[in-house]
Amino acid sequence: MKALFLVGGLGTRLRPLTDRMPKPMVPVMGKPLLERNMEALKLHGIREIVLSTCYRPEVIEQYFGNGSDFGLKIRYVCEESPLGTGGAIKNCEQYFDDTFLVFNADILSNINYSEMLRYHKRKKADVTIAVTQVENPSAYGVIEYDEDGYAYLFKEKPAPHEVVSHFINAGVYVFEPSVLWKIASGRPVSVEREVFPKLLEQGRKIAVYKGCNYWLDIGTPEKYIQAHRDGFEGRLHLPEINFHERAVYSASDPHISGTAVLRGPVCLGRNVRIEAGAAVGPNVVIGDNGQIGKKCKVANSILWNNVVLEDGAELSECIVTDGSTVEGASKLKHSIYTPDMIKSAKHLAV
Incomplete structure (x- = not known):
């Protein structure tokens, strides 16, 4: 079994977090979102991507x-x-000659991929689409389906008065390779607006899989923060992190001064240093090579890799991206900081 990840998007809505990196590489609890999704696939025996x-x-x-x-x-x-x-799927056609999985790489979910594949086979479908139920589907692609679990209508971003179904496309698919023949090559094509409706017109079967209890599209800074909140509170399940068992998780042995205080849940990357008198937590992620200076205070914040807080800096509800240095005695709240923003003394409220 092979899987295809669509990781080419610009991540416009997630800027400035995506100014220097593609959206699938933004860290979730210290690891890139794409790596988190790959880890989930490995649990189901999928090794070729x-x-x-x-x-x-x-x-x-x-x-x-x-x-x-x-x-x-x-x-x-x-x-x-x-x-x-x-x-993008058509462009990768050469690598798929059997049933395969397709992912929009900007989502987190708890889908059981083995179960979804078995469901796809039982339904003898050409495509199976994972769906999730949302309160307001007007910003998404809505799928209407019959009592046998087969889709019969796709509607992109319906107006409130047009909403019939609250099940939306979750961005995870099972494809049969024969579907690739139906996709035009050499030009932009939308599976939601073109491919799926055309398959229905041709009488092909598109099954709807509803085994998705947790789903999040990390498309905005607010949703990115929500992913971490869900991780701290246990709604987002990550293989190696369980804050119910350990309030402080570390990827390696950190250097923590004896007078520093950590209030869980806290997630630490590799080679983290926390100096004397610092107070870290709750709900804090510090990425690899993070340095927290003396008497710093950090709460409800996400620090990426190679972030330095100089002595006395205070952060609350902030996101600080790779390679940033926050000056000593700074007091920052509700902000996004990148190295360029720090140089120009600009920040964005979150």
Whole structure:
């Protein structure tokens, strides 16, 4: 079994977090979102992955390489220009000659992929689409389906008075390779607006899979913060992190001064230093090589890799991205900071 991740999006709504990296590489509890999703696939025995890239592909390739360090075999197909969801899938056709999974790489979910594949086979479907139920579906693609679990109508971003179904496309699919023949090549194509409706017109079967209890589209800074809140509160299940068992999780042995105070839940990356008199937590992530100076106070914040807080800095409800240095005695609240913003003394409220 192979899987295809569509990782070429610009991540416009998530800026400035995506100014320097593609959206699938933003860290979730210290690991890239894409790595989190790959870990979930490995639990179901999937080891071969194709990545369809476009925006900042070098960031993804430098991190994952050929996949061997992650117990995977990874291939890359880079779009010269954005091809849409359908065009990107078509562009990777050469690698798929059997049933395969497709993912929009900006989501987190608790889908049981083995169960979804079994469901797909039972339904003898050409495509199976995972769906999730939302209160307000007007910002998403809505799917209407019959009593046998087969889709019969797709509606993109319906107006409130048009809403019939509250089940939306969750961005996870099972495809039969024969569907690839139905997708036009060499131009942008949307699976939601073109491919799926065309399959229905041709009498092909599109099954709807509802086994998704947790789902989040990390498309905005607010949703990104929500993902971490869910992680701290146990709604988002991560293989190696359980804050009910340990209030402080660390990827390696951190250097923590004896007079520093950690109030869980706290998630620490590799090679973290927390100096004397610092108070960290609750609900704090500190990425690899993070340095928290003397008497710093950090709460309800997400610090990426190589972040330095100089002595006396205070952060509350902040996101600080890779390579940032926060000056000593700074008091920051409800802000996003990147190195460029710090240089120009600008920040964004969150």
